[in-house]
Structure formats: C-alpha cells, structure tokens
Amino acid sequence: MSNKIIIKTKQYDVDGNMDTIELKVYGKLIEKNDSIYIKYNQREEDMEVKNTIKISKDCIKVIKSGSVNSTMTFVKGEKHTNRYATPQGIFLIDTKVNDFKISNGEKKLEVHLDYMIEIQNMFAGRNKIVIKAEK
Template sequence: MNNNVLVTVHGLQHEIDDKEGIQTKQTGNYRLVAGKHIISYKEYFRDEETGRDATISNLLKISGDTVTLTKRGATNTEMTFKTGKTHTGFYETPFGSMQMSLDTTRVDIKEADDKIEISIDYGLDMNYSHVSDCTITMVIESLN
C-alpha cells in the first residue's frame, strides 16, 4: 500500500432514525510497523457550538483482529474494538468528560494489496446508559 491513502469512515447508530449515518473522507498517511497497520489522518469540521473551525487528529492501528482508534483535538478518546471484548474509557469534549463503554460483537478486517476494509458492530454506553447499537465501516485505500 502507498504511504498516501484515502480514509473513508461511515458510522451508523441503529436506534436513531437516520439510515445514512455520518460519513467522512480524508487523506492520510499509512505505515506498516512491526506487522501493524498504522494510519494517521485529520478530520476538519465547523464546531456548531462555538462557530469555529475544529480539527481532530486520528491514529488508527490495525493488528490481527483488533482495531484501535485514538482521537486527539476537539475531542479526545481511545476506542479499542475486538470481538467479544468490552472497552471502557473516557470521551472528552470541551464541555466535559463522559464514561464510555464499547461492547464489540463483530470485527471484520479484509486486507488487499492497496486496500483495507473494516466493519465493526458494537454497543455504545455513555455514563453507564446504553445509547445505541452501532456499525462503523472504514476503507483505507492507496492514492495513486
């Protein structure tokens, strides 16, 4: 895979009546380090609360059957997904921090020479209350 990649992330919360969910496409950088796929990319958006432009730096690590996404910037969190495992941590925003729990039911990773496709199903709890069952899909593909 090339060092320059396109990262497409599509998130869907099943309990919310929104069939399209949220999708973002960003360019990023890819490295293979000690058998782990490492992808870094930034998300740029307008913060509707403050009216200012905001950035989140993302670091995606794929190792075997485990996916870890670390976010730093406008929000801060680390999310680890592995089938049958629960990950707890904090989701930090400018307005405060919330306890987060991810109960992963499925992680599917497909690797090809110029593309990695990831699909994850998980339950999301915030502050000990179930928020939604979610699906996130990520496609990382080489840019020519």
Template sequence: MKNVMVRIEGSQRGVDGEENTMEFITEGKQYIKNGAMYLVYKESEISGMEGSTTTLKLQEDEVKMKRFGTTSSDMVFKVKERYTTKYNTPYGDFKMEIYTKKIDRQIDEDQKGNIYVEYMMSIQGLMESTNKLNISIM
C-alpha cells in the same frame, strides 16, 4: 509512510430505533510499525469531530482508535470484549463503554481494502446505540 484516500462510513442506531448515518472521504497517512498497520486521518465537520485527528491501529484480532483534538477518546475493539474509557468533549468528560460484536478486516498485499467494526456503545448511561463503522483504504 504513504498517502492514501480513506472513506469512512458510519451508522448509529439508538435504542429508540432512530438511525443516523454519515460518510466522508479524506486523505490519510498509512504506515506499518511492529507488525501493525496504522492509519491517520483528520476528522471533518461531517463526522461532528472537526478539529480532531484519528489514528487507527490494526492488529490481527483488534482495532484501536485514538482521537485527539476538539474531542478525544481512546477505544479498543476486540470481538466479544468490553472496554471502558473516557470520552472528552468540549461539553465535558463522559464515561464510555464499548462492546464489540464483529470485526471484519480485508486488506490486500498493497495495504488497500476494508475494515468493518460493529459495536454497542453506552455513554455514561445518557445514550446507548449500536454502531457500524466501515473504513475503506483506497
């Protein structure tokens, strides 16, 4: 397991066209297990999930994101596939559906680089958005 710096950039555009963006840099841990790369970092107040820890599991054709803490969720991103899960928040549990449009992964031999995920998300019919997530491992 090695220490890395992680930059997370995200944007979310609702059906009304309003776009929200966020960016933060944090320390994280990175390791390889059974051929998959794992990245673990703590969320911040900027992401709106302070008190939660995120674990990314990067495999050849999919990205799995697991969050636990003040908010928790288990999301799977695989191009042109739909994934349904539960989003647990301090305000209650919500059904969440994800449809992944694009994954671009550019990781070098030193395990540095970028992971880009573009996906549609619907939370229990209350909110629908197009999301872009860019994670840089430095």
C-alpha cells in the same frame, strides 16, 4: 503520499432508528510490526482533531488528540469503558464488540466493525462502521 480514506458509520438507537455518517478524507496508511495505522486530521468549525486508527489481528484502537482526546479500544467479545474528553466535558463510553473483520488487500484495506455503545445513560445503541483506505 496521501491515501483516500472513507469511514461510513451506521448508528442504530434502541428504538431501531438509524443515522448514517460518512467521512471522506485523505491521510496516511502505514503498515508496521503486524499492525496497520490509518492517520488523518479532521477539522470542524474551529476544532481540529488528529486521528489514528491502529488495526491489529484481534484489536482496533481509535486514538483522538486535539480538541477531542480519547483512546477507544475494540476487542472482539470484550466490553471496554473509554474516556472521551471534549470541550463540553468528559464522557464515559462503554463499548462491546459484536464482530470485526479485516481485509488487507494489495490495493486497499477494508475494516468492518460492529459494536454496542452506551454513553453515560444518554445514548445506547449499535454502531456498524466500514473503513476503506486505498493504498
């Protein structure tokens, strides 16, 4: 069974400029061992990326494999350095979570993630992500 998944990201740079990215896909929502997994595939041009978002009480992990390989870890109040491998090279991404909230209802899951991001002195800013998945 496929679940409708909407991921909306608002990205703010240090000057306050904002970009919005919205992704609508179908994937799988799996609840297992006190964690929720959202799995979906993304295809852009001739690249395919398999995505898994693992959501637990105090940690969110975003795992990408395929044309992009990465495991990004988000823990409230903690800073993490993550490797992000792309066809263009490997980037180090620093993240520090300001807040996240999880609402796991009977018919839908909603996750709010707010974090600071810095990509190897190329970009610094703040991301606010809302993930909605129908059950």
